[in-house]
Amino acid sequence: MIRFDAVSKNYPNGTTAVDDLSLELAEGGITVLVGPSGCGKTTTLRMVNRMVEPTAGTVSLRGRDIRDVAAPELRRGIGYVIQHAGLFPHRTVLDNIATVPLLLGWGRKKARARAAELLELVGLPAGMAKRYPYQLSGGQQQRVGVARALGADPPVLLMDEPFSAVDPIVRAELQTELIRLQKELRKTIVFVTHDIDEAIKLGDNIAVFRTGGRLAQFDSPERLLADPADDFVAGFVGQDRGIRRLSFVDAAELPLREGRVLSAATPVARARAVDEPWVLVVDGDRRPLGWAAVGGLPDEGTLADAVLAPLGHTFSLAGDSARAALDAALLSPSRLAVGVDAQGKVVGVADAYELSAATSGPEKDGPSTSAAPSGEVGKQGPPVHEAGEKR
Amino acid sequence: MNGFLNQLSLVGDWLTSSQQWHGPDGIPHRLLEHLTYSGLSLLFAALIGLSLGLLVGHTGRGAFAVASVANLARAVPTFGLVVLVVTLAGLSTAPVLVALTALAVPPILINTFEGIRGVDPDARDAARGMGMTGWEVLLKAEVPMALPLILLGLRVAAIQVVATATVAAYPGLGGLGRFIVDGLARNDYELVIGGSAVVVLLALVVQAVFTALRRVVVSPGLRAPASGP
Numbered sequence: 131m132i133r134f135d136a137v138s139k140n141y142p143n144g145t146t147a148v149d150d151l152s153l154e155l156a157e158g159g160i161t162v163l164v165g166p167s168g169c170g171k172t173t174t175l176r177m178v179n180r181m182v183e184p185t186a187g188t189v190s191l192r193g194r195d196i197r198d199v200a201a202p203e204l205r206r207g208i209g210y211v212i213q214h215a216g217l218f219p220h221r222t223v224l225d226n227i228a229t230v231p232l233l234l235g236w237g238r239k240k241a242r243a244r245a246a247e248l249l250e251l252v253g254l255p256a257g258m259a260k261r262y263p264y265q266l267s268g269g270q271q272q273r274v275g276v277a278r279a280l281g282a283d284p285p286v287l288l289m290d291e292p293f294s295a296v297d298p299i300v301r302a303e304l305q306t307e308l309i310r311l312q313k314e315l316r317k318t319i320v321f322v323t324h325d326i327d328e329a330i331k332l333g334d335n336i337a338v339f340r341t342g343g344r345l346a347q348f349d350s351p352e353r354l355l356a357d358p359a360d361d362f363v364a365g366f367v368g369q370d371r372g373i374r375r376l377s378f379v380d381a382a383e384l385p386l387r388e389g390r391v392l393s394a395a396t397p398v399a400r401a402r403a404v405d406e407p408w409v410l411v412v413d414g415d416r417r418p419l420g421w422a423a424v425g426g427l428p429d430e431g432t433l434a435d436a437v438l439a440p441l442g443h444t445f446s447l448a449g450d451s452a453r454a455a456l457d458a459a460l461l462s463p464s465r466l467a468v469g470v471d472a473q474g475k476v477v478g479v480a481d482a483y484e485l486s487a488a489t490s491g492p493e494k495d496g497p498s499t500s501a502a503p504s505g506e507v508g509k510q511g512p513p514v515h516e517a518g519e520k521r
Numbered sequence: 522m523n524g525f526l527n528q529l530s531l532v533g534d535w536l537t538s539s540q541q542w543h544g545p546d547g548i549p550h551r552l553l554e555h556l557t558y559s560g561l562s563l564l565f566a567a568l569i570g571l572s573l574g575l576l577v578g579h580t581g582r583g584a585f586a587v588a589s590v591a592n593l594a595r596a597v598p599t600f601g602l603v604v605l606v607v608t609l610a611g612l613s614t615a616p617v618l619v620a621l622t623a624l625a626v627p628p629i630l631i632n633t634f635e636g637i638r639g640v641d642p643d644a645r646d647a648a649r650g651m652g653m654t655g656w657e658v659l660l661k662a663e664v665p666m667a668l669p670l671i672l673l674g675l676r677v678a679a680i681q682v683v684a685t686a687t688v689a690a691y692p693g694l695g696g697l698g699r700f701i702v703d704g705l706a707r708n709d710y711e712l713v714i715g716g717s718a719v720v721v722l723l724a725l726v727v728q729a730v731f732t733a734l735r736r737v738v739v740s741p742g743l744r745a746p747a748s749g750p
């Protein structure tokens with residue numbers, strides 16, 4: 131889809147922004163370019179729409195050298211979102227969004243109708259159409275920025291640190307929103323960030339750059355966390371990458387035990403017979419009520435008579451990851467995580483040790499390279515362990 | 522205070538006397554002359570100042586030269602310039618127009634240049650990145666965003682030109698300056714004050730015209746509360 135062939139960008143003063151980059155970005159996925167400042171990730175992005183011209187190598191889009199197309203024409207077919215949105219202060223929200231359709235000569239009426247659709251698509255009320263950018267919050271401005279980039283429904287979207295200037299709560303919202311939009315639109319997105327967490331949350335594939343404009347690793351997020359190519363990548367993805375990896379393990383794959391789950395009608399004596407410090411008490415529909423400490427049970431009666439410790443939070447086997455399960459285990463009074471199904475009925479419990487054991491399967495293959503991974507590597511694949519780790 | 526009221530009534534008498542409103546020495550004729558000098562000078566100055574300001578602001582090349590030339594030009598006294606040009610070129614309308622144009626270019630040039638250069642770099646980057654050509658970036662993004670400053674430059678220039686066009690009377694040309702120059706020569710203060718009053722009024726009208734123009738042509742999006750009208 132987007133292909134870099136031995137691309138370099140050198141400046142006359144001797145700095146190298148991008149050094150001999152070869153990379154192929156899959157169609158219909160989010161590729162995140164990540165790295166410390168000065169690593170050439172923004173330059174790489176800007177070479178796709180010729181905002182920066184490479185000094186060597188070729189960039190091609192759907193098999194065609196981008197230099198074959200005049201820059202303005204090329205850019206009209208590529209969505210462009212930048213850090214501070216860069217909205218036009220003199221235009222209303224609606225006319226900002228209509229920018230590219232107007233440039234393409236759609237006519238005012240059609241362009242505005244399209245803009246109104248996009249306003250709704252990015253989750254802004256129609257009442258905002260007539261406002262001016264200064265009347266919007268940072269998050270709203272950025273939504274308008276995304277809508278404007280989608281103006282002429284381009285197949286490719288370039289996003290240069292689009293969410294880094296807003297506060298963390300709004301940023302998380304915008305990220306979730308982008309994932310939702312992407313499910314619907316299936317654009318080929320190139321996304322630049324310096325935030326590895328954002329990269330892992332959004333990326334189908336991640337290209338990690340090191341200072342000096344060299345590609346350090348190009349891989350799926352789970353491969354990046356499981357098997358960093360070198361110390362630089364390992365350092366960049368962070369110390370807690372072991373925990374982060376759990377995000378890619380589906381909670382449904384976790385082994386859960388049922389023996390400690392008892393209904394409230396169970397006699398106290400039977401709960402003692404389980405021979406565990408804590409049992410989970412559930413109602414007739416197997417909905418969790420709370421934890422009972424076996425040592426503190428009344429002498430007779432049923433578990434309904436016991437004083438229950440609060441549940442903490444549960445994790446759902448329909449949708450949550452192993453990371454949520456581990457979190458639930460660590461926060462639970464019994465140190466056990468409670469897994470529930472889509473209806474909220476208890477399936478079983480597991481402790482942190484059992485959960486972590488479940489995530490260490492056999493290593494899949496050798497060290498990763500900067501070759502293009504196939505589109506959907508292992509988001510559902512078997513978990514991998516940390517065999518390569520020697521830090 | 523009495524003196525002031527006296528003057529005021531003199532001006533009133535002068536302005537309302539019917540002989541001021543007819544003939545080549547009447548206010549309408551002199552006003553027309555004045556407006557012709559001012560209008561032509563402003564037109565030339567706008568052509569020079571706007572095109573140069575837009576060019577330099579858009580390309581970023583020659584910024585230092587523009588700033589230096591404009592500041593230098595601002596320091597040249599207009600009256601001296603008129604006398605100099607008339608001495609060199611002889612008595613005609615042209616030297617006066619040259620002097621007034623030279624006076625009006627710097628504020629237009631500097632404000633236009635600053636206005637374009639001061640456009641939010643992100644907005645400019647977005648304009649290019651969405652596929653605007655150089656001209657489109659200039660006309661659809663930079664100029665509309667710089668418009669408040671461009672208008673300010675034009676307004677300052679217009680008021681200066683309208684006020685200074687009175688000097689045209691010194692080398693023997695017409696305009697509202699005639700009343701002042703002739704009045705001074707004849708010790709006719711009624712004429713001096715009356716002529717000055719008309720010039721002041723004209724400057725106020727120019728100011729009002731630009732205020733109205735700003736309301737019409739500047740986008741409400743650029744009139745944020747913080748920098749409001």
